[in-house]
Amino acid sequence: xxxxxxxxxxxxxxxxxxxxxxxxxxxxxxxxxxxxxxxxxxxxxxxxxxxxxxxxxxxxxxxxxxxxxxxxxxxxxxxxxxxxxxxxxxxxxxxxxxxxxxxxxxxxxxxxxxxxxxxxxxxxxxxxxxxxxxxxxxxxxxxxxxxxxxxxxxxxxxxxxxxxxxxxxxxxxxxxxxxxxxxxxxxxxxxxxxxxxxxxxxxxxxxxxxxxxxxxxxxxxxxxxxxxxxxxxxxxxxxxxxxxxxxxxxxxxxxxxxxxxxxxxxxxxxxxxxxxxxxxxxxxxxxxxxxxxxxxxxxxxxxxxxxxxxxxxxxxxxxxxxxxxxxxxxxxxxxxxxxxxxxxxxxxxxxxxxxxxxx
Amino acid sequence: xxxxxxxxxxxxxxxxxxxxxxxxxxxxxxxxxxxxxxxxxxxxxxxxxxxxxxxxxxxxxxxxxxxxxxxxxxxxxxxxxxxxxxxxxxxxxxxxxxxxxxxxxxxxxxxxxxxxxxxxxxxxxxxxxxxxxxxxxxxxxxxxxxxxxxxxxxxxxxxxxxxxxxxxxxxxxxxxxxxxxxxxxxxxxxxxxxxxxxxxxxxxxxxxxxxxxxxxxxxxxxxxxxxxxxxxxxxxxxxxxxxxxxxxxxxxxxxxxxxxxxxxxxxxxxx
Ligand SMILES: Nc1ncnc2c1ncn2[C@@H]1O[C@H](COP(=O)(O)OP(=O)(O)OP(=O)(O)O)[C@@H](O)[C@H]1O
Ligand SMILES: [Mg+2]
Numbered sequence: 001x002x003x004x005x006x007x008x009x010x011x012x013x014x015x016x017x018x019x020x021x022x023x024x025x026x027x028x029x030x031x032x033x034x035x036x037x038x039x040x041x042x043x044x045x046x047x048x049x050x051x052x053x054x055x056x057x058x059x060x061x062x063x064x065x066x067x068x069x070x071x072x073x074x075x076x077x078x079x080x081x082x083x084x085x086x087x088x089x090x091x092x093x094x095x096x097x098x099x100x101x102x103x104x105x106x107x108x109x110x111x112x113x114x115x116x117x118x119x120x121x122x123x124x125x126x127x128x129x130x131x132x133x134x135x136x137x138x139x140x141x142x143x144x145x146x147x148x149x150x151x152x153x154x155x156x157x158x159x160x161x162x163x164x165x166x167x168x169x170x171x172x173x174x175x176x177x178x179x180x181x182x183x184x185x186x187x188x189x190x191x192x193x194x195x196x197x198x199x200x201x202x203x204x205x206x207x208x209x210x211x212x213x214x215x216x217x218x219x220x221x222x223x224x225x226x227x228x229x230x231x232x233x234x235x236x237x238x239x240x241x242x243x244x245x246x247x248x249x250x251x252x253x254x255x256x257x258x259x260x261x262x263x264x265x266x267x268x269x270x271x272x273x274x275x276x277x278x279x280x281x282x283x284x285x286x287x288x289x290x291x292x293x294x295x296x297x298x299x300x301x302x303x304x305x306x307x308x309x310x311x312x313x314x315x316x317x318x319x320x321x322x323x324x325x326x327x328x329x330x331x332x333x334x335x336x337x338x339x340x341x342x343x344x345x346x347x348x349x350x351x352x353x354x355x356x357x358x359x
Numbered sequence: 360x361x362x363x364x365x366x367x368x369x370x371x372x373x374x375x376x377x378x379x380x381x382x383x384x385x386x387x388x389x390x391x392x393x394x395x396x397x398x399x400x401x402x403x404x405x406x407x408x409x410x411x412x413x414x415x416x417x418x419x420x421x422x423x424x425x426x427x428x429x430x431x432x433x434x435x436x437x438x439x440x441x442x443x444x445x446x447x448x449x450x451x452x453x454x455x456x457x458x459x460x461x462x463x464x465x466x467x468x469x470x471x472x473x474x475x476x477x478x479x480x481x482x483x484x485x486x487x488x489x490x491x492x493x494x495x496x497x498x499x500x501x502x503x504x505x506x507x508x509x510x511x512x513x514x515x516x517x518x519x520x521x522x523x524x525x526x527x528x529x530x531x532x533x534x535x536x537x538x539x540x541x542x543x544x545x546x547x548x549x550x551x552x553x554x555x556x557x558x559x560x561x562x563x564x565x566x567x568x569x570x571x572x573x574x575x576x577x578x579x580x581x582x583x584x585x586x587x588x589x590x591x592x593x594x595x596x597x598x599x600x601x602x603x604x605x606x607x608x609x610x611x612x613x614x615x616x617x618x619x620x621x622x623x624x625x626x627x628x629x630x
Contacts, residue, residue, distance in 0.1 A: 013493050013496045013497060013500070014489070014493055016496075017492060017493065017496060200482040200483065203481060203482050203483065203484040204482050206484075206492075207481035207482075207484065207492060208471055208481060209478055211460070211467055211471065212468070214457060214459060214464070215457050215471075217457075217459065218457035218458050218460065219456070219458070221455065222451070222457070223468075224438070224440050225417060225440070225442075225443060225448075225449060225455075226440075226468055226531070226535065227440045227444055227471060227472040228468075229440050236478070283459065
């Protein structure tokens with residue numbers, strides 16, 4: 001089948017403004033969703049669901065969140081780990097303090113709490129930019145982790161500092177946290193949340209809010225002269241971004257790992273998610289997913305690759321390779337293709353659109 | 360809209376404005392007015408303070424002295440986004456487009472202030488939010504047709520040639536449906552054809568929408584052709600203010616600004 005938009009004339013602005021204006025894209029996305037929601041839970045084994053797909057979904061959500069702030073609004077943040085921790089601990093306190101709260105409400109409320117914290121730490125962005133802002137968000141990262149370590153109240157005075165998700169069901173006995181939850185159930189829960197939130201993010205970036213973020217990113221002075229209030233635009237970006245990252249953190253603690261300590265959200269985590277959006281594509285929702293997939297799959301691929309080729313390489317060497325490859329890729333994308341994998345994908349589609357007649 | 364070109368009373372009055380940057384006096388005691396529905400040109404040699412004047416008007420620079428009255432209200436210190444909310448739009452001498460966005464998105468940002476749907480409706484892209492988006496899209500398409508930039512709607516503006524970027528910037532300013540439009544050298548760096556197009560657009564905007572326009576321009580031919588009145592600045596001072604013919608005949612202006620061409624015409628007449 002040709003990947004072609006020829007003959008698909010848009011007769012209304014509504015059709016032209018759609019997320020996927022090209023028919024083939026719509027079919028592809030419908031197919032992808034069908035596979036993700038129906039086929040995967042049936043065919044995937046526990047290993048795939050719990051150690052590959054769940055972290056991929058959680059990372060994707062965090063990457064979407066960071067991309068809204070950094071890729072769309074141009075505010076560099078190194079506080080992602082801290083905000084994820086904030087979501088995780090908020091979810092823990094909420095679900096243990098109010099056991100009757102539905103898990104969906106807990107997840108979203110943790111996001112809201114993180115959003116408020118995000119706004120607080122976003123305040124410096126009104127005065128400072130770029131590198132200095134990154135340093136200020138780094139302060140958020142260290143402060144939040146220190147807070148969760150220091151005050152045992154956050155862990156309900158658990159001596160080890162580890163929090164464990166209490167068993168909770170979305171409805172009836174459809175458990176998504178705790179020992180009764182099946183990998184497929186967790187996966188479906190995470191997938192649903194991530195899909196809906198990603199759709200909302202896509203809607204935001206093609207509406208007024210998203211345009212005001214991008215305007216601030218591209219030229220804040222001109223944005224202000226058009227009537228955008230930098231305060232509102234920047235803080236709303238911090239709020240929405242932190243909401244997403246907070247939900248991701250709650251999902252990490254509750255759905256993916258089940259129990260977690262603040263150490264899981266150290267500065268490496270912030271960098272890891274930043275690398276995802278750099279490799280996947282700054283300013284692209286799709287790119288956030290591609291970057292998350294890439295970074296979750298690469299280590300698995302690397303640790304299996306030697307076996308596939310019948311080589312025996314020590315685990316140490318593999319992890320060194322991992323660092324080298326990441327490093328090289330990040331430099332490559334920053335210099336050559338700041339729009340990341342998402343842009344490469346788009347170029348491929350443009351080529352395909354013309355194929356087999358290149359002119 | 361047809362009686363638009365009736366020049367009315369003062370829309371904006373600038374009184375005794377002085378602005379300095381450290382030791383540099385960019386504007387010294389400047390007063391003039393911009394009248395409703397007119398095209399006012401601000402001219403003067405490089406560094407005369409023309410751009411600074413526009414920056415003062417839309418709240419980007421804050422003068423140390425003087426006051427500005429817009430639509431009968433004397434304003435205190437204000438921020439650019441407040442000026443935008445009151446109907447003042449502008450373009451820049453060095454294009455200030457959003458480089459990462461398409462032409463259409465750039466123009467759509469010009470309509471941000473007209474969009475009312477709350478955040479959550481946008482995130483859900485439900486009924487009213489979608490309808491609002493499409494209405495504004497339709498409006499922007501009219502501007503796109505008007506400025507003849509249909510072919511580049513989806514192109515990222517960073518990839519456009521200079522002349523077209525200037526046009527997109529005008530489109531973005533027009534999208535806000537301003538009452539007062541400030542244009543900082545809209546024709547600088549353009550070839551003759553592009554300049555002619557731009558003049559036509561400026562006059563059409565003024566004619567059809569009744570928009571009051573204050574523009575800075577170096578090309579005297581253009582200035583004399585399209586403006587109703589001219590303000591001449593030199594080293595931060597106002598030299599003259601009047602119709603193009605009055606200004607052309609003003610001795611101070613001839614000496615300071617048109618000096619060369621005056622001598623040329625004089626010597627030509629002598630021969
Ligand atoms: N932000 C600023 N900081 C310091 N000095 C400034 C600033 N903006 C303008 N100036 C100074 O004020 C004076 C007037 O500058 P302005 O840009 O208004 O001139 P102009 O008439 O627009 O000139 P041009 O024709 O070159 O655009 C110049 O001496 C300039 O150096
Ligand atoms: Mg200037």
